[in-house]
Amino acid sequence: MQNIIEVKNLTCIYSRKTPYEKKALDGINLGIEEGSFVALVGATGSGKSTFIQHLNGLIKVQDKKTMSVSVGGKSLSDKKNLRNIRFEVGMVFQYPEYQLFEDTVAKDIAFGPKNMKLPAEEIDKRVRKAMEVVGLDYDTFAERSPFDLSGGEKRRAAIAGVIAMQPKVLILDEPVAGLDPAGREEILLLIKKLQEEVSPTVILVSHNMDDVARLADRVIALKDGKVVADGSPKEIFADRELIKESGLEVPTATRIADRLRERGIDLSENIILMSELEKALAEKLEDRNV
Amino acid sequence: MSQIVLKGVSYSYSLGEGRSLKALKNLSFSIEKGEFVTLLGMNGSGKSTLAKLLNGLFIPSEGEILIDGLSTASEKNTFEIRKKVGMVFQNPDNQMVATIIEDDIAFGPENLGLKREEIVKRVDEALKSVGMEEFRERTTQKLSGGQKQRIAIAGVLAMRPDVIIFDESTSMLDPKGRDEIMDIARKLNSEGITIINITHSMEEAALSDRVIVLRKGRIAIDGNPKEVFSSELVDACGLVLPLVTASSKNLIKSGYDFGCAVTSEDEFVEGICKTLSK
Numbered sequence: 001m002q003n004i005i006e007v008k009n010l011t012c013i014y015s016r017k018t019p020y021e022k023k024a025l026d027g028i029n030l031g032i033e034e035g036s037f038v039a040l041v042g043a044t045g046s047g048k049s050t051f052i053q054h055l056n057g058l059i060k061v062q063d064k065k066t067m068s069v070s071v072g073g074k075s076l077s078d079k080k081n082l083r084n085i086r087f088e089v090g091m092v093f094q095y096p097e098y099q100l101f102e103d104t105v106a107k108d109i110a111f112g113p114k115n116m117k118l119p120a121e122e123i124d125k126r127v128r129k130a131m132e133v134v135g136l137d138y139d140t141f142a143e144r145s146p147f148d149l150s151g152g153e154k155r156r157a158a159i160a161g162v163i164a165m166q167p168k169v170l171i172l173d174e175p176v177a178g179l180d181p182a183g184r185e186e187i188l189l190l191i192k193k194l195q196e197e198v199s200p201t202v203i204l205v206s207h208n209m210d211d212v213a214r215l216a217d218r219v220i221a222l223k224d225g226k227v228v229a230d231g232s233p234k235e236i237f238a239d240r241e242l243i244k245e246s247g248l249e250v251p252t253a254t255r256i257a258d259r260l261r262e263r264g265i266d267l268s269e270n271i272i273l274m275s276e277l278e279k280a281l282a283e284k285l286e287d288r289n290v
Numbered sequence: 291m292s293q294i295v296l297k298g299v300s301y302s303y304s305l306g307e308g309r310s311l312k313a314l315k316n317l318s319f320s321i322e323k324g325e326f327v328t329l330l331g332m333n334g335s336g337k338s339t340l341a342k343l344l345n346g347l348f349i350p351s352e353g354e355i356l357i358d359g360l361s362t363a364s365e366k367n368t369f370e371i372r373k374k375v376g377m378v379f380q381n382p383d384n385q386m387v388a389t390i391i392e393d394d395i396a397f398g399p400e401n402l403g404l405k406r407e408e409i410v411k412r413v414d415e416a417l418k419s420v421g422m423e424e425f426r427e428r429t430t431q432k433l434s435g436g437q438k439q440r441i442a443i444a445g446v447l448a449m450r451p452d453v454i455i456f457d458e459s460t461s462m463l464d465p466k467g468r469d470e471i472m473d474i475a476r477k478l479n480s481e482g483i484t485i486i487n488i489t490h491s492m493e494e495a496a497l498s499d500r501v502i503v504l505r506k507g508r509i510a511i512d513g514n515p516k517e518v519f520s521s522e523l524v525d526a527c528g529l530v531l532p533l534v535t536a537s538s539k540n541l542i543k544s545g546y547d548f549g550c551a552v553t554s555e556d557e558f559v560e561g562i563c564k565t566l567s568k
């Protein structure tokens with residue numbers, strides 16, 4: 001598969017030439033394949049937010065000569081590409097429901113497509129489609145005020161506003177923060193569905209390693225603005241040394257498998273899901289009973 | 291007498307045009323001094339409304355709440371009740387009032403009209419209690435989320451409260467920040483402060499003495515974590531069991547024996563080791 005995102009030599013320094021100078025990103029080089037589900041992980045302050053804001057030009061590349069960010073082969077340093085790239089890279093920020101502003105749900109979702117200067121019928125079609133995908137019934141919700149919705153509904157309405165632009169890449173910054181467990185589960189399933197139906201490439205910023213293990217096919221870990229780990233969840237979580245150094249945690253299943261191994265129970269090194277742990281343990285008991 | 295007593299408490303929000311939304315319906319229960327209580331429930335189940343009722347930010351539409359025997363409905367008790375019941379909110383930035391940390395923490399005691407030496411003493415103690423002594427003269431802006439939340443807790447501690455309510459105080463923090471805050475909550479509890487933790491985290495709930503689950507403004511389940519996690523009402527209340535609890539149920543079908551409802555990783559690991567060594 002082709003890389004949809006290419007990042008070369010990306011460094012970003014905040015408050016340059018002041019006593020508060022801070023290197024938020026430090027020489028990042030990476031490509032993201034079209035169709036991949038990437039989890040971006042790292043402690044608070046590791047540079048995750050700064051990085052994703054470069055991917056749709058909310059933060060500009062500081063030195064065009066030495067660094068570049070491109071989406072679909074188009075450079076973000078070139079001003080004439082910027083507008084289109086913003087439509088191609090959809091960004092769902094933390095607590096996206098704070099960005100709802102219109103007086104009806106349908107108008108709020110239509111805001112993006114309207115800015116794309118699409119014809120009225122196309123806008124209407126996209127609003128309906130976006131509401132359908134996120135599970136908000138058009139007849140029930142279209143004319144309601146977004147501020148009268150429940151927490152989970154508001155978040156889905158806000159996500160609908162982003163996917164109505166039908167972005168090729170969807171970036172979500174901790175999309176389940178603050179939701180109740182049932183709401184979390186709904187949104188996580190929704191993200192998988194969005195990848196299948198709307199945006200083939202997904203970048204998910206998350207602190208929850210159980211979610212990462214379950215959803216992502218690639219994990220990129222940042223620490224102090226550098227990429228410190230990059231690989232499949234199984235590769236990354238199997239490298240305990242690396243996990244420790246990069247200030248990450250392992251998924252619950254991996255942690256428990258480690259504890260069981262310490263107690264003399266022989267288990268495979270690459271357990272990252274509870275279902276895998278359950279399967280391995282069920283087999284252990286069967287083997288013993290044979 | 292119990293430290294916190296609710297008698298038939300209901301609360302309605304006015305939606306304008308004569309419409310209203312009943313957020314809490316006829317709640318009656320009590321909380322004893324020194325308990326560590328977790329409040330669980332879906333978004334919209336009434337948890338935060340209940341928190342705001344407990345320190346008199348809201349007054350019950352019906353019924354009565356007594357804190358050490360003082361009714362929250364009586365205005366002359368408000369000051370005393372706010373001293374007794376401190377709140378730590380979700381976003382620490384909303385709770386900061388000064389730019390220098392010691393000034394921020396001194397804000398509460400200053401409002402009590404205390405003497406300068408007493409204020410200094412309380413600020414010292416509060417900072418020490420949350421492990422932030424060396425930050426005393428720094429600004430509040432350059433802190434991590436967990437550190438900011440610790441400062442917010444110190445600000446509450448400086449009021450010497452008997453009860454602290456954490457209203458989703460860990461939900462915006464990363465795992466490290468979350469552990470920091472839960473460690474402090476447990477430590478304060480061991481020193482005798484009653485803790486009420488409002489959360490969506492079942493892992494946090496497993497650490498408490500008692501779990502109250504709200505559903506549509508009523509109490510659906512009230513018991514210790516083991517009772518709550520094995521209740522048939524878990525799904526109906528929108529709760530998702532901790533991974534180890536859910537997983538242990540699957541493993542029981544495969545022949546593992548845990549001897550009790552599993553609420554912690556320790557119990558999970560013990561159950562497996564015991565079964566395999568039989």
